[in-house]
Amino acid sequence: MSLSTKPYKGARDFYPEDKRIQSYIFSVWSDVCQQFGYEGYDAPILEPTELYLSKGNEEIITEQTYTFSDRGGRSVTIRTEMTPSVSRMVAGRRQELAYPLRWYAIPNCWRYERTQRGRGREFYQLNVDLFGVAGTAAEFEMITIADTIMQRFNADRSMYVICLNNRRLTNYLLQDYAGFDPQTAHAAATLIDRKKKLAADDFTKQLAALCTAQQRQSGVIERLETVLDCTELADLPEELLKHPSVEELARLLNNLKQSGIQNITFDASLMRGFDYYTGVVFEVHDTHPENNRSMFGGGRYDDLVSLFGVAAVPTVGFAMGDITTLNFLESHELLPADTSETDVYVLLIGDIAIEAQSAIQELRALGLRVAVDISGRKLGDQLKTATKKSIRWALTIGPDELVSGSYRLKDLHSGNESAGTVNQLHAVILGQKG
Amino acid sequence: MSLSTKPYKGARDFYPEDKRIQSYIFSVWSDVCQQFGYEGYDAPILEPTELYLSKGNEEIITEQTYTFSDRGGRSVTIRTEMTPSVSRMVAGRRQELAYPLRWYAIPNCWRYERTQRGRGREFYQLNVDLFGVAGTAAEFEMITIADTIMQRFNADRSMYVICLNNRRLTNYLLQDYAGFDPQTAHAAATLIDRKKKLAADDFTKQLAALCTAQQRQSGVIERLETVLDCTELADLPEELLKHPSVEELARLLNNLKQSGIQNITFDASLMRGFDYYTGVVFEVHDTHPENNRSMFGGGRYDDLVSLFGVAAVPTVGFAMGDITTLNFLESHELLPADTSETDVYVLLIGDIAIEAQSAIQELRALGLRVAVDISGRKLGDQLKTATKKSIRWALTIGPDELVSGSYRLKDLHSGNESAGTVNQLHAVILGQKG
Numbered sequence: 001m002s003l004s005t006k007p008y009k010g011a012r013d014f015y016p017e018d019k020r021i022q023s024y025i026f027s028v029w030s031d032v033c034q035q036f037g038y039e040g041y042d043a044p045i046l047e048p049t050e051l052y053l054s055k056g057n058e059e060i061i062t063e064q065t066y067t068f069s070d071r072g073g074r075s076v077t078i079r080t081e082m083t084p085s086v087s088r089m090v091a092g093r094r095q096e097l098a099y100p101l102r103w104y105a106i107p108n109c110w111r112y113e114r115t116q117r118g119r120g121r122e123f124y125q126l127n128v129d130l131f132g133v134a135g136t137a138a139e140f141e142m143i144t145i146a147d148t149i150m151q152r153f154n155a156d157r158s159m160y161v162i163c164l165n166n167r168r169l170t171n172y173l174l175q176d177y178a179g180f181d182p183q184t185a186h187a188a189a190t191l192i193d194r195k196k197k198l199a200a201d202d203f204t205k206q207l208a209a210l211c212t213a214q215q216r217q218s219g220v221i222e223r224l225e226t227v228l229d230c231t232e233l234a235d236l237p238e239e240l241l242k243h244p245s246v247e248e249l250a251r252l253l254n255n256l257k258q259s260g261i262q263n264i265t266f267d268a269s270l271m272r273g274f275d276y277y278t279g280v281v282f283e284v285h286d287t288h289p290e291n292n293r294s295m296f297g298g299g300r301y302d303d304l305v306s307l308f309g310v311a312a313v314p315t316v317g318f319a320m321g322d323i324t325t326l327n328f329l330e331s332h333e334l335l336p337a338d339t340s341e342t343d344v345y346v347l348l349i350g351d352i353a354i355e356a357q358s359a360i361q362e363l364r365a366l367g368l369r370v371a372v373d374i375s376g377r378k379l380g381d382q383l384k385t386a387t388k389k390s391i392r393w394a395l396t397i398g399p400d401e402l403v404s405g406s407y408r409l410k411d412l413h414s415g416n417e418s419a420g421t422v423n424q425l426h427a428v429i430l431g432q433k434g
Numbered sequence: 435m436s437l438s439t440k441p442y443k444g445a446r447d448f449y450p451e452d453k454r455i456q457s458y459i460f461s462v463w464s465d466v467c468q469q470f471g472y473e474g475y476d477a478p479i480l481e482p483t484e485l486y487l488s489k490g491n492e493e494i495i496t497e498q499t500y501t502f503s504d505r506g507g508r509s510v511t512i513r514t515e516m517t518p519s520v521s522r523m524v525a526g527r528r529q530e531l532a533y534p535l536r537w538y539a540i541p542n543c544w545r546y547e548r549t550q551r552g553r554g555r556e557f558y559q560l561n562v563d564l565f566g567v568a569g570t571a572a573e574f575e576m577i578t579i580a581d582t583i584m585q586r587f588n589a590d591r592s593m594y595v596i597c598l599n600n601r602r603l604t605n606y607l608l609q610d611y612a613g614f615d616p617q618t619a620h621a622a623a624t625l626i627d628r629k630k631k632l633a634a635d636d637f638t639k640q641l642a643a644l645c646t647a648q649q650r651q652s653g654v655i656e657r658l659e660t661v662l663d664c665t666e667l668a669d670l671p672e673e674l675l676k677h678p679s680v681e682e683l684a685r686l687l688n689n690l691k692q693s694g695i696q697n698i699t700f701d702a703s704l705m706r707g708f709d710y711y712t713g714v715v716f717e718v719h720d721t722h723p724e725n726n727r728s729m730f731g732g733g734r735y736d737d738l739v740s741l742f743g744v745a746a747v748p749t750v751g752f753a754m755g756d757i758t759t760l761n762f763l764e765s766h767e768l769l770p771a772d773t774s775e776t777d778v779y780v781l782l783i784g785d786i787a788i789e790a791q792s793a794i795q796e797l798r799a800l801g802l803r804v805a806v807d808i809s810g811r812k813l814g815d816q817l818k819t820a821t822k823k824s825i826r827w828a829l830t831i832g833p834d835e836l837v838s839g840s841y842r843l844k845d846l847h848s849g850n851e852s853a854g855t856v857n858q859l860h861a862v863i864l865g866q867k868g
Contacts, residue, residue, distance in 0.1 A: 389532050
């Protein structure tokens with residue numbers, strides 16, 4: 001029996017046409033990060049399992065990860081997200097690093113999911129983090145980067161909305177305003193995180209189940225739901241408006257709008273899944289009717305680095321996945337046309353692969369990316385291959401051309417043909433580029 | 435107890451200074467591959483274990499891999515090398531792909547090794563493969579690419595040697611010339627692969643153990659050892675000289691030398707570990723006395739794609755690891771000076787992070803990569819941070835500068851200071867670049 005050619009279930013092969021799209025997405029990500037002074041870093045895809053056990057993630061570890069014992073009996077987990085790794089690295093050099101620290105990475109992450117359409121087991125994710133800044137200038141920068149990436153993808157402001165909230169406001173809302181004890185407040189937060197996926201009735205029912213009879217009678221459910229529907233800070237009840245986190249949100253919203261980000265809004269029900277957030281959280285929503293969902297987001301997490309036994313480092317960060325990004329670009333028709341990385345395809349007449357080398361090396365020395373058809377097939381078949389590979393220029397070399405030093409060049413886009421020396425043809429190609 | 439800040443044993447964290455070196459190596463690899471018309475591809479880091487069980491690799495699978503069962507009971511293995519994955523992918527689209535097919539990737543691979551100094555459990559590896567060409571023009575191209583990469587790293591021809599051999603010659607040598615049966619020939623090949631790591635005596639002893647009494651008496655050991663020491667084709671015994679694989683090697687050596695690769699030699703004892711090679715094999719040796727070892731290599735493997743139940747595809751490829759490459763560059767002092775990806779570090783006087791945004795965005799729009807110190811610390815501390823981050827240019831913005839539109843710029847390399855508008859300072863920076 002022969003081996004299967006399929007990749008592991010839920011994982012993706014990247015054939016060159018897929019890889020080109022991935023490279024486009026990654027290059028936009030990297031370019032914007034570097035433009036804002038962020039430095040690349042990386043960490044191993046395998047981490048000791050303990051790293052993911054902090055912050056009450058036991059359920060995720062046991063059900064949704066690739067966790068196993070290595071041959072020395074050590075429990076290891078394939079990375080599910082980058083935040084624990086980057087916190088570990090910063091903690092490891094807490095004293096030596098120069099703050100503010102701006103880091104980015106594009107790790108491959110794995111989660112064990114029952115496979116279903118559109119749901120993979122692995123993904124790539126841009127991670128952007130700013131360490132060492134306690135003030136909202138950090139949030140301002142982080143949201144500006146997220147927005148700049150969307151703009152660099154040529155997204156229109158109508159195609160996405162940025163939602164903003166603050167965990168400190170949520171905590172105050174649940175513990176002081178609604179009067180939940182910390183444990184019930186946590187359960188309520190988890191429920192709010194799923195609010196958009198639930199029918200309104202279901203949400204109310206589940207919220208009621210968390211309330212005491214006294215809370216229900218005093219109208220806590222209605223008051224909470226009114227707040228959670230707020231998308232304008234001004235609509236919050238007086239008691240919440242006075243909370244310092246609201247003033248912080250107001251300033252941030254105002255600064256971001258003034259800098260040109262009009263498509264930003266407050267959303268009192270925004271939670272962001274992870275427990276580790278401690279302040280502002282934000283999320284970018286795709287407004288396309290086909291998607292209409294959260295694309296990515298992030299927020300402030302000031303406590304993670306201190307889990308490693310060093311002083312806390314104020315941190316703001318976000319992560320953006322390749323699959324949701326690709327869905328966004330496809331739905332809004334923003335993907336650039338597919339073009340080969342190769343500029344010129346050289347067709348050979350006869351067995352002259354070696355003899356043709358010096359002309360080919362001349363083309364490469366001029367900066368052109370050149371593939372050569374050394375298959376020994378007929379010229380017509382070689383030309384078909386050039387077309388199939390989406391390469392624009394075909395250059396023919398035969399024994400006569402080797403003698404004369406004059407070659408034939410065909411533009412496979414326009415069909416135009418030229419002839420000349422390597423330098424002359426290079427000028428023709430440059431003239432058509434860009 | 436707090437969490438450990440160490441990465442998993444045998445794996446590496448890449449802090450920004452390490453990541454910059456990695457990015458340099460990866461960019462040389464990618465640039466050269468693209469120059470030769472190769473297209474990027476990728477495959478998942480997890481593969482079904484069966485993929486590695488072909489070609490008699492059971493020992494490697496059970497002892498040297500990260501193999502485990504997923505939650506659905508399927509056995510999976512973390513990629514140990516890329517060749518099985520790329521063969522799987524080509525087989526999966528055997529009919530649709532346009533040959534010659536030129537593919538490259540830089541996968542992360544893992545092998546379970548007892549950890550020791552200089553021996554990691556994970557590495558990155560450039561994989562370059564050319565599918566669909568049976569003639570030696572393929573080997574010529576592959577070795578030219580390997581050599582071009584070394585040249586692009588600014589390596590001198592005295593720093594490395596390229597060794598060449600042919601598996602078909604080795605097979606003939608062991609089975610016909612020495613008279614071993616196929617199984618003993620395989621054992622002898624494995625022994626020859628370890629020859630350079632063994633004392634001469636030990637090698638002879640172990641070779642003798644594979645011979646029959648009759649073979650020993652007829653002088654097979656001496657005759658084999660004489661051949662294995664050959665580094666000139668002309669020194670081979672008459673009987674071997676007539677073998678077609680020798681003619682092939684002679685032509686290839688000659689063509690490569692004529693194209694300028696003088697540091698290439700025949701080596702009759704060159705085996706390259708993997709069983710899957712079927713023809714020419716080559717290896718690049720580091721000549722530095724500290725290293726003096728094989729750096730990387732490859733060869734022809736025509737049978738792998740057919741393991742997936744499709745017609746065979748002639749293939750030549752090589753793989754080059756990041757760790758040996760880094761050792762080479764360090765030993766020969768070829769690593770470029772470490773410089774930040776960030777061009778300008780903006781120092782702020784007072785709480786003006788938001789107000790300074792428009793000047794900063796202007797700098798970015800001009801193509802500069804700009805980080806801002808939003809820590810609120812004293813100017814002197816901010817300047818120290820710029821120096822610590824190896825950023826060349828420091829630009830100061832305070833309330834006065836915001837009013838005047840004239841900013842102060844300091845070249846932290848030369849100590850020179852300038853003042854002017856964003857456009858004027860951009861010209862100063864451009865004048866010093868490159």
